[in-house]
Amino acid sequence: MSNIKNVAMITVCGRPNVGKSSLTNALVGEKVAIVSNKAQTTRNRIYGVVNREDTQYILLDTPGLHKPKSALGDYMVKVVTSSLSDVDCALLLVEPIPHVGGPEQALIDRIREEEIPCILCVNKIDTVEPAELLPVIAAYNQAWDGFDAIIPISAHTGSGLKDLMKELRKYAQEGPQLFPDGMTTDQPERQVMGEILREKLLLCLDKEIPHGTAVEITKFSERDSGVIDVDATIYCEKASHKGIIIGKQGAMLKKISSLARQDMEKFMGTKVYLETWVKVKENWRDNVNYVRSFGYRDE
Known part of the structure; x- marks a missing residue:
């Protein structure tokens, strides 16, 4: 018998190729979203399901936000923006670069519009020295001082993921289990x-x-x-x-x-x-x- 009493809907968003699918797979514990080093790998919104203790976390892995150049591109951008409605928390994934780019600023603006809590995750920390993270965090705090938390992580090595799950627990709402035990994705x-x-x-x-x-x-x-x-x-x-x-x-x-x-x-x-x-x-x-x-x- 399942003991799930709480549910948290989390949108994972960011620019293309920042590691959203890698993070979703790492948290789920198996591959539910495809990964490549080419931009715009993810085209649909994909749900990854994580059951921890009494909580079911539903992670919405979205395509990277980019300027669309085709009907497919228009669709992908629509998926990202619509994924920031009716969720308990947004997880903005960024690279360890001390500059807030256009896609990041657009997502921050959208998150503020929707008035949803947001965790900033600085990914790929295994590629830089710890001291290099300070100017990254400063740049994002300057762009917006409304982040609930800023957590450095590496989806590749797993560093910081325990801290992230602990933080996500705060957004869980009391409610029924949405996906059955053993189900890790909504994709057929x-x-x-x-x-x-x-x-x-x-x-x-x-x-x-x-x-x-x-x-x-x-x-x-x-x-x-x-x-x-x-x-x-x-x-x-x-x-x-x-x-x-x-x-x-x-x-x-x-x-x-x-x-x-x-x-x-x-x-x-x-x-x-x-x-x-x-x-x-x-x-x-x-x-x-x-x-x-x-x-x-x-x-």
């Missing part, structure tokens, strides 16, 4: 499979190509033996990109599929049989109907 398994494959596209492909890709899972079924069959179609924007994704004699697609299958098997806890195809949908990111058809919807 089918969607997780698509996101894992997209992560490997980001990992293996250079420059702009992976940002012009979308993944559609066309088959997701379980055999009597427990093996999961997954059919996936990768869409790209140009015929030349299709050739690069497939690679010489199919080598690149094999590599991407093999890496994806390994992570899918870890997540599902069973053998996965994955088949992948590549198709061209020119400029799909600028077509609102295509963007919606790939699951990026305003809800």
